[in-house]
Amino acid sequence: xxxxxxxxxxxxxxxxxxxxxxxxxxxxxxxxxxxxxxxxxxxxxxxxxxxxxxxxxxxxxxxxxxxxxxxxxxxxxxxxxxxxxxxxxxxxxxxxxxxxxxxxxxxxxxxxxxxxxxxxxxxxxxxxxxxxxxxxxxxxxxxxxxxxxxxxxxxxxxxxxxxxxxxxxxxxxxxxxxxxxxxxxxxxxxxxxxxxxxxxxxxxxxxxxxxxxxxxxxxxxxxxxxxxxxxxxxxxxxxxxxxxxxxxxxxxxxxxxxxxxxxxxxxxxxxxxxxxxxxxxxxxxxxxxxxxxxxxxxxxxxxxxxxxxxxx
Ligand code: NAD
Ligand code: UDP
Ligand code: UDP
Numbered sequence: 001x002x003x004x005x006x007x008x009x010x011x012x013x014x015x016x017x018x019x020x021x022x023x024x025x026x027x028x029x030x031x032x033x034x035x036x037x038x039x040x041x042x043x044x045x046x047x048x049x050x051x052x053x054x055x056x057x058x059x060x061x062x063x064x065x066x067x068x069x070x071x072x073x074x075x076x077x078x079x080x081x082x083x084x085x086x087x088x089x090x091x092x093x094x095x096x097x098x099x100x101x102x103x104x105x106x107x108x109x110x111x112x113x114x115x116x117x118x119x120x121x122x123x124x125x126x127x128x129x130x131x132x133x134x135x136x137x138x139x140x141x142x143x144x145x146x147x148x149x150x151x152x153x154x155x156x157x158x159x160x161x162x163x164x165x166x167x168x169x170x171x172x173x174x175x176x177x178x179x180x181x182x183x184x185x186x187x188x189x190x191x192x193x194x195x196x197x198x199x200x201x202x203x204x205x206x207x208x209x210x211x212x213x214x215x216x217x218x219x220x221x222x223x224x225x226x227x228x229x230x231x232x233x234x235x236x237x238x239x240x241x242x243x244x245x246x247x248x249x250x251x252x253x254x255x256x257x258x259x260x261x262x263x264x265x266x267x268x269x270x271x272x273x274x275x276x277x278x279x280x281x282x283x284x285x286x287x288x289x290x291x292x293x294x295x296x297x298x299x300x301x302x303x304x305x306x307x308x309x310x311x312x
Contacts (some may be wrong), residue, residue, distance in 0.1 A: 004028040009073035011038030034058040059096035070111040080185030086144035093148030101159040112168040127277040140271040173239025177216030178305035195259035205268030207247030214240035215298035218291035225287040239278035240291040
């Protein structure tokens, strides 16, 4: 029989794609979300499916359900959102991890944590390998997210060592694709929406900082692969190792949308990492996984999604 799988944050950008994939694979899927940054529209197409169930719930609170597997994704992910109410962000990461680990312990369920490249902070090692401990400002504006996620990793490994909980930890690097929130402030959605509506492209700093962008379908392959393998608890980096500057991203989006938007320079936010690129050797060896979708192809899909959403 297929497992019953809980996805916290299942109505979010990544979570909705994961729920879709699991339902297609025959899982009974329980999607838990408080709709803080997610939306019912993201999973509306699944609501009529017998294998899909939606529960409005906040992971700060205990949850008693009977499941075999848990993907713990609940957490705002865009800097604008996670910094609006930073205390709530840390509570979601830390209390959410404790409750979901308690549930996993009671159920003897395997649980995967969606950690992040932000655990590396503004990295001094490049590209980032899993053995790097990171360079994080513990009292800056990003700390609620970075330290919340670091503490969640600590909890995962302590529940594993102390209680034998069957954990998996992945560190996700910048991911983009359809169902990103048009105003969630992340760079790919910002630039595409600005380009499509003719508004100025808001480039922070001189645009020389870099990121490596992974298309959401590739990420979901990695999440499922990590959950399904029995050899390693992690942490394992999941991301696209092809690195671009933010200025290059702006120019690519302008070209692909055939937009006349001009580039407008804004101050670089505090503690904005200057470079980021995953070393995915471990994921390649363990999961036989690597991203397949090139940035331009993924951007075209995402642009198509936003065109429809904005009815342009
Ligand atoms: P998202 O904001 O679209 O999704 C997060 C979901 O969690 C939303 O549906 C939100 O409503 C829900 N949520 C937030 N707080 C909650 C709470 N207290 N209780 C229940 N639900 C809650 O973001 P996303 O990009 O889909 O990210 C999903 C996960 O992946 C997050 O944990 C994020 O930290 C991690 N991640 C994402 C990226 C990325 O580039 N997208 C990179 C690294 C890590
Ligand atoms: N918990 C939950 N669902 C469960 C089991 C536990 O939400 O099915 C929560 C519960 O709120 C608890 C937390 O998980 O506080 C941690 O559980 P654990 O068993 O580690 O701790 P304890 O109950 O001993 O405090
Ligand atoms: N960025 C930008 N303009 C925007 C939004 C973001 O230049 O409108 C930059 C931001 O300063 C950062 C990069 O793009 O250097 C990625 O930002 P995002 O918020 O998407 O993710 P993160 O900083 O968490 O990697």
